[in-house]
Structure formats: structure tokens, C-alpha cells
Amino acid sequence: MADEKSSQPEHPTPLRGPREGVPAKPEGKHPGVAADVAALAGGLKTTLSEFFRPVVTTMYPEDKTVRSERYRGRHYLRRYDNGLERCIGCELCAAACPVGCILVIAAENSDENRVSPGERYAKTYEINMLRCIFCGYCEDACPVQAIVLGPEYELSDTSREKFIYTKEKLLEPMPPDVEARLRASAAHPSPLPDGERGTPK
Amino acid sequence: MSLYNDPIGHWVVVTVAIALLLFVVLTATAYTVWFERVALGRIQRRPGPNRVGPFGLLQLAADGIKLAFKESFVPAETDKLLFVIAPTIAVAAAFLSWAVIPIGLWYNVQYWIADVNIGVLLIFAFSSLNVYAIVIGGYASNNKYSLLGGLRSAAQLISYEMALGLSLVPTFMIVGSLRLRDIVEYTVHWGWYNGPIPLILLTPIGFVIYLMAAVAETNRAPFDLPEAEQELIGGFLTEYSGLKFVMFYLAEYINMITVSALAALLFFGGWYLWVIPPVIAFFIKIVLFLFLYIWLRGTFPRLRYDMLMRLGWKVLLPLAIANVIVTGIVLVATQG
Numbered sequence: 001m002a003d004e005k006s007s008q009p010e011h012p013t014p015l016r017g018p019r020e021g022v023p024a025k026p027e028g029k030h031p032g033v034a035a036d037v038a039a040l041a042g043g044l045k046t047t048l049s050e051f052f053r054p055v056v057t058t059m060y061p062e063d064k065t066v067r068s069e070r071y072r073g074r075h076y077l078r079r080y081d082n083g084l085e086r087c088i089g090c091e092l093c094a095a096a097c098p099v100g101c102i103l104v105i106a107a108e109n110s111d112e113n114r115v116s117p118g119e120r121y122a123k124t125y126e127i128n129m130l131r132c133i134f135c136g137y138c139e140d141a142c143p144v145q146a147i148v149l150g151p152e153y154e155l156s157d158t159s160r161e162k163f164i165y166t167k168e169k170l171l172e173p174m175p176p177d178v179e180a181r182l183r184a185s186a187a188h189p190s191p192l193p194d195g196e197r198g199t200p201k
Numbered sequence: 202m203s204l205y206n207d208p209i210g211h212w213v214v215v216t217v218a219i220a221l222l223l224f225v226v227l228t229a230t231a232y233t234v235w236f237e238r239v240a241l242g243r244i245q246r247r248p249g250p251n252r253v254g255p256f257g258l259l260q261l262a263a264d265g266i267k268l269a270f271k272e273s274f275v276p277a278e279t280d281k282l283l284f285v286i287a288p289t290i291a292v293a294a295a296f297l298s299w300a301v302i303p304i305g306l307w308y309n310v311q312y313w314i315a316d317v318n319i320g321v322l323l324i325f326a327f328s329s330l331n332v333y334a335i336v337i338g339g340y341a342s343n344n345k346y347s348l349l350g351g352l353r354s355a356a357q358l359i360s361y362e363m364a365l366g367l368s369l370v371p372t373f374m375i376v377g378s379l380r381l382r383d384i385v386e387y388t389v390h391w392g393w394y395n396g397p398i399p400l401i402l403l404t405p406i407g408f409v410i411y412l413m414a415a416v417a418e419t420n421r422a423p424f425d426l427p428e429a430e431q432e433l434i435g436g437f438l439t440e441y442s443g444l445k446f447v448m449f450y451l452a453e454y455i456n457m458i459t460v461s462a463l464a465a466l467l468f469f470g471g472w473y474l475w476v477i478p479p480v481i482a483f484f485i486k487i488v489l490f491l492f493l494y495i496w497l498r499g500t501f502p503r504l505r506y507d508m509l510m511r512l513g514w515k516v517l518l519p520l521a522i523a524n525v526i527v528t529g530i531v532l533v534a535t536q537g
Contacts, residue, residue, distance in 0.1 A: 040501070047244045047500040055248045 072134045072149040075127055077170045080117070083178035085171065086146035087125065088118035096141035101131035118144075125167040129155060218314050222299055230454045231261040236488075237454075237495045244499035271443035279440070280341040287338030288441065288448035294330035295455035298323075302462055303382045305472030305479030313382070320381040321373070324463065325366060328418060328456065332358040335420075338449070339437035350436020353426045353506065360513035361417040361424075367521035368410035371528035372467055375403055385471035401468040406524045408468045410517050412493075415460040417513070419453065422498035426506060461490035 058065055078086045089106025107123035115121035138147045157163060174182070235250065235258060242249030250257035275281055301320040303313035317323055332355055339351020373379055376387045389398050401408045417424035428436035435441075438449055465471055465486035474482030504512070 043500045044496065047496060050246060051240070051243045051496075053246060055243070056246045057248050059248075 067151060067153075071151050071153070072136045072139075074129075074150050074152040074155055075132075075138070075165070075170055076148050076150050076172055077122075077125060077167065078146055078148060079172050079174065081175055081178075083174045083182075084114070085116045085121055086144045087122045088116050088144055088146070089120040089122040090143065092141040092143065093138035093147050096137040098135060098137060099131045099133055101128040102126070102138060103128075122167065125170060127165045127170065129163040129165055130160065215314055218312060222314065223296070226296065226299055226455060226458070227451075229458055230451055231265075232258075233454050233458060233491055234261055234264075234450075236491060237498075240492060240495045241499050244496070265447070268443055268447045273443050273445070276343065276440050279343045283337050283341035284440075285445070287334045287341060287437075288445045288452070289334075290337065291331055291334035291452035292448040292455070294327045294334065295452040295459065297327040297330075298459045299455075301381065302459070302466070303385070303471075304483060305385075316380065316382060318378070318380045321369060321379045321384075321463075321467070324459070325362070328459070329358065329362055331452065331456065334449070334452070335437045338441070342437070342440040344440050346433045346435070347437050347439045350426075350428055350433045350439070353433075354420065354437065357417060357420070357424065357426060357509060357513075360510060361414045361517070364410055364513060364517035364521045365414035365418055367518070367525060368407045368414060369467060370521075370525045371404045371407045372400055374525070374528055374532055375400065381466055381471075385466050385473070397470050397473045399468060399470040404468070404524070404528065406520065407528075408464075410521050410524070411464065411468070413512075414517060415464065416494065416497060417509070419456045419460055419494075421453070421457065421494060423501035423503050424509060425503060426509060457491065457494060458487065461487045461494070464490050 080086060087104075089104055091104045091106065094100070094102040094104050103124060103126040104122050105124040106120040109115060109119060109121055134149065136149050139145075139149055142148075155163075173179075238260070239249035239257070250260040253259040253263045275284055300314045301317050301323050303316065303320075306312050335354040335358075336351040339347040339349075339354070342348070372384060376384050378384065384400070386397060387400065388395065420426075420428065426436075428438055433439070438446065441449060462483075465483060469486050471486075472479035472483040474485065477485070
């Protein structure tokens with residue numbers, strides 16, 4: 001390796017010579033006091049004209065700039081339209097995460113407790129938002145598009161603990177129709193005993 | 202003003218005046234800081250402070266409370282006594298100048314604490330006390346940046362004090378008095394015109410020298426080498442925080458108002474401005490000068506140290522001396 005380094009040829013043309021690109025000093029005498037004062041006055045004129053031009057600051061909490069459509073902000077865990085969670089607890093997001101801020105603990109789905117359509121679901125899903133660098137690799141890695149990055153960026157909070165986003169915080173709400181159905185079936189429990197659903201009398 | 206001649210009335214007036222002055226100068230300083238931040242912001246097309254109170258006018262109250270409640274920190278291995286004395290000198294010297302500055306309150310009603318016949322000289326004496334504050338503060342901090350800032354400041358103030366003093370000598374030669382009230386009320390009798398005139402018409406070169414030297418004297422941009430943030434962190438201010446920092450800060454802004462008031466008094470006829478009430482006229486003139494200083498700060502980059510010295514010793518000082526000599530010759534020629 002050292003050999004290769006020494007045999008490397010010198011750069012054929014240096015990017016810039018010692019005085020190259022520097023404007024040549026004007027020939028003859030120094031421009032003089034009048035020119036200097038004119039230069040100073042020119043500077044003062046520039047700043048004064050800027051003074052009367054409108055302010056360009058965006059008044060942040062009231063006004064916000066338009067974000068890019070591809071802006072990566074806070075994460076969400078999505079659901080299917082029927083209310084089931086998309087996440088199948090495969091932990092590919094945690095594996096893809098360059099800072100290791102995702103914790104997934106999976107559990108088996110069962111017929112009594114079906115959370116996701118797959119074999120398994122995420123029992124625990126936590127993201128440490130203090131560590132997260134919002135690279136979006138988790139979104140790329142996810143085979144079922146369960147974890148996505150939303151547009152929200154105002155994530156400040158008052159304690160470090162509050163930055164561990166739990167599954168409850170990340171999970172999308174149920175679609176409203178599913179919510180309504182679940183509420184209705186909770187109010188009117190099925191009259192049929194278990195295992196006999198749909199069996200004609 | 203017969204009250205001033207009565208021995209007891211004099212003390213009453215002076216006591217009230219001192220209390221009032223402390224209040225007015227402190228308030229003015231606070232709003233000068235606000236004015237500077239807003240004006241500098243507008244030059245850079247920012248709004249400046251606009252959150253605390255209407256138009257951010259209470260920003261200084263918020264800053265003051267924050268600074269006052271900071272820990273009064275003194276670094277280890279410093280000379281504690283000198284470290285505390287330095288900001289005290291700065292703020293005391295800054296306030297003292299206002300003892301001899303007269304203010305016209307209304308037509309024919311003026312106010313002053315001490316009507317000294319060497320008023321301008323006293324102001325220069327007080328303003329040069331400021332260099333002690335900076336040098337002592339820089340030395341006591343036990344920090345090389347502070348010391349360098351202090352040394353630079355000493356050199357700068359000594360260099361510019363000469364030009365500053367000499368720039369005003371023609372004014373004194375014309376008026377024949379160092380009393381600020383006499384200078385403001387200097388009247389000319391030119392043909393049909395009898396009345397006060399702004400002395401800048403008679404000593405324009407003196408005004409230009411005064412303007413430059415005053416910026417250097419108050420350590421403001423583009424002559425703010427003692428605290429040059431980029432090279433010296435904060436110069437003599439590096440180790441100061443909390444209330445001690447406030448005192449230096451306060452002193453800087455009081456000095457800024459002082460030199461503005463002095464420029465108005467010495468060159469622009471003080472509180473005389475056409476038919477505008479004196480106190481308002483004086484206020485307008487001071488604000489215009491403050492704006493000029495802020496404008497300079499927003500425009501020019503800091504001078505290199507050798508440029509600063511060259512400007513002081515090779516340009517301003519000879520110019521000031523020439524100005525004195527020429528004024529003398531003209532005075533002798535016209536008045537005999």
C-alpha cells in the first residue's frame with residue numbers, strides 16, 4: 001500500500017496557482033481618499049436601502065414554510081382498512097435502523113386474539129425519538145409498509161422518557177367504520193355461544 | 202431658574218435630578234439596546250426582537266431578569282477584588298458623564314446636575330476611566346483572551362482620546378468656553394441673523410473626526426477590537442456573566458448615548474431645532490446619532506489592528522491638529 005502511495009503521480013496541473021484568480025492590483029497610484037469615501041458611502045447606501053425593504057423572516061410558530069412532499073418526520077404504524085395492524089413483528093426495521101433506536105418484541109397471533117393478518121404481530125414497538133435520525137430506512141425495510149414516516153416535525157417535549165414513542169403513540173387510530181362496528185358489537189354481544197356462530201337454529 | 206440660586210432649593214433640585222436621571226438613563230439604555238437590535242435586524246432583513254411585549258419592547262426586561270438571576274460566577278485563580286471592581290468602574294464612569302450634560306426641557310427651562318465650567322473636559326476624564334475598567338477586567342480575569350482584549354483596548358483608547366480631544370478644540374476656540382451650556386447657546390450675529398447656529402457649520406472637519414474617534418472611544422463596531430468575538434472570544438468580557446456582564450453592557454450603551462448627546466450638544470445646537478420643543482428636539486438628535494452608530498455597525502467590517510492604529514495616529518491626529526491651527530488662523534484673521 002505504501003508503494004502505491006509513493007508511486008502516485010503528482011497532480012498534473014495544480015487547481016490554482018499561488019496568485020491565480022486574485023484580481024491584479026490596479027496600476028499606478030492608490031485610488032485616493034475620495035474613492036475610499038465613495039466606497040464607504042456606497043456601503044452605507046446598501047445597508048440603508050436594505051433597511052427599508054421588507055423583512056424576509058418566516059414568523060415560525062404562526063407561519064410555517066411549505067415542506068417537501070417527501071419530508072420525513074415522526075413515524076406512524078399503519079393499519080389495514082379492516083382495522084388489523086399491518087406490522088407482522090418481523091424486526092426488519094430494527095435490523096435496518098443505523099442507530100438502533102427501534103425495539104420490536106413479537107408475539108404469536110391466535111384466533112382469539114388476532115392483531116395482524118400474519119403469523120405474528122408486534123407486542124411491543126418502541127422508537128427512541130432522541131436517537132432517531134429520520135433516515136427512513138425502517139420504512140424502506142418494512143415488507144408490509146407498516147412503519148411510515150409522517151410529515152410532523154414539531155416533536156419537542158419536556159422529558160427524555162417522553163421521547164420513547166410506544167406502540168400506543170405510534171399506532172394509527174382504527175378506521176371510523178371499524179370503530180363503529182366494534183362499539184356496536186360491544187353493546188350487543190352475540191347471543192350465540194362460542195363456536196356456534198352462524199350455525200342456523 | 203432661580204431655584205438653582207437658592208442654597209436649599211439647589212440641593213432639592215439636584216437630588217430630584219439625580220434620581221430622575223438614573224431612571225431616564227437606565228430606561229433610555231434599555232430602549233437603545235432594543236432599538237439597536239431592531240435596526241440591525243432590519244438592515245439584515247430580520248424583524249429583530251418581537252416576541253416579548255408589543256414590538257418586543259419588553260425584551261430588555263426579560264433579558265435583565267434572566268441575567269440578574271444567573272449565578273454570580275467568578276473563575277478560579279482570579280483576582281476577585283479587581284474582577285468585581287472592573288465592571289463597577291465601567292458603569293460608574295458611564296453614569297458620571299451625565300452629571301454635567303445639560304438638557305433643555307422646555308423653552309428657556311434647562312436642567313442640569315452640575316453646571317461645571319469645564320464640562321466637556323470632565324466628560325473626557327470620565328470616559329477615559331472606562332479604559333481602567335477594561336484593562337483591570339482583562340487583567341483580573343486570568344485569561345489570555347481577556348488580557349489581549351484589555352491591552353488592545355488600552356492602546357485604542359489612548360490613540361483615539363487625543364484625536365477626540367483635539368477635534369473639539371476648534372469649537373472651544375470659537376465659543377470661548379468649555380461649559381456645555383455656553384456651547385449650546387452660542388449665538389452668532391451675522392447681518393440680520395441673530396441666534397443659535399449648529400456649530401457643525403463652523404467646524405465640519407472637527408465633527409468628522411469626533412464622529413470617528415467617538416466610535417472608537419465607545420469600543421463599537423467597526424472599532425470593537427477589544428471584544429472582537431471571532432479572534433478573542435469576547436475579549437475582556439470573556440469571563441464575565443450575570444450582573445457583572447450587565448454592568449459592562451450597560452456602560453457600553455450609556456457611553457453610546459453619551460457620545461450621541463455630546464455630538465448633538467457640541468455640533469448640532471443641542472436642544473435648539475427650529476420651533477420643536479427643546480426636549481423633543483434633543484431626543485430626536487440623540488436618536489439620529491444612535492441610528493448612525495447602529496448603521497455603521499451594520500455596514501462596516503471590523504478594522505485590522507494595524508489599520509486602526511494607522512487611522513488614529515497618521516490620519517485623525519494630524520488632521521485634528523491641522524484643524525486647530527487653521528481655525529486659529531481664521532479666528533485671528535476675522536476677529537483680529
